Amino acid sequence: MPTLIPVADPADPRIEAYRDIRERDLVGRQGLFVAEGRVVLEKLLLSRAYQPLSLLIAANRAEALASLLAQVPEGVPVFTAERAVLDAIAGFPLHRGILAIGRRIDTPDADALLARLPPRATLLMLSAIANHDNMGGLFRNAAAFGTHAVLLDSDCCDPLYRKAIRVSVGAALLVPFARLARGEDGLALLARHGFTAIALSPSGETELADLKPTPRTAVLLGAEGPGLAPDLIARATSVRISMTPGLDSLNVATTSGIVLHHLMSKARH
Missing domain, CATH: 3.30.1330.30 (Ribosomal protein L30/S12)
Structure with a gap:
């Protein structure tokens, strides 16, 4: 000691x-x-x-x-x-x-991080997640369901903020992440690295239960309230989670857990 x-x-x-x-x-x-x-x-x-x-x-x-x-x-x-x-x-x-x-001590940019990932990989791409509790919950779920990396846009809060690390139960120190530069086209970057992008939205065209993941899948999640920007949804496969009529949204960390569990379960079959 x-x-x-x-x-x-x-x-x-x-x-x-x-x-x-x-x-x-x-x-x-x-x-x-x-x-x-x-x-x-x-x-x-x-x-x-x-x-x-x-x-x-x-x-x-x-x-x-x-x-x-x-x-x-x-x-x-x-x-x-x-x-x-x-x-x-x-x-x-x-x-x-x-x-x-x-x-x-390891601070790769987004392109370098994606280049490291294995042929079969799942990642989160987060947009404007400003709540540290949600950020911590997202990283905790990412670790729990074997997510390989997290990409943050320039409007996301810091996963290494003390509260975010605590809420993640330390998972923010285990899941690799990188931040996109302001104005960087994250979807174009994902496409260059062979990722299929799925965007979560209450009005998504595809029901999550029917979604068949590709070897490389990126899950796009936006802040509660505004959600993802319409142009991001339009350029991705839009996906919805069925729920009780009259309710159309979930906490973003909860959403991530449901989606990542689905992807992990499908990958095993």
Whole structure:
């Protein structure tokens, strides 16, 4: 286990990155992100696309975390603090008692990411997903159903925002993603890499139950309310999910789970 470094002063400059976490969420972290909780830390330590820069844990949790801390790469400092000090650093009661600062080290552009994918692959292409809870749920479902990658348009929020990572239960650190440049034609990019695009819409022409996936399928999802832009729907295979009459929409993360489960099930037959 690495040597633990006690911190007694919330103003200690060594833990500056952890100070006032919620306020820092609003202004960004210059390419860094916060991982919160044991499960998320486990995912961070497993990932090849990210690296931990430091850890800050509650002193009374150190012994119970010994096996996990043993996986921390050499040279990564592990700070400990009593609960009162930890809460003062974070700016709110930190019930999980585990934080880490991480950095993404694998940042492919969208074209390079698609070029890496296997001959049979499924991906999500997201448009204007601005809610961090939904983003976390989308990544959690993507991981659960074996999605190979996620593409984000320029109006999507950051999957590495602290809340998005937490809601994804660390899946945002496991599913590869890339962001399209503003104005980049995502559908043209998908076509160049052999993907069939399906666009989810309440008015979709094809019922999901009747959809037969191709070896490479991209699922297009838009923000709740406005949904996908009409031109995207027109250029893709539009798909709807049947539901009770009088209701025509689902939470976008719920929609992703239904669609990805369908695609995974069909791929097995």
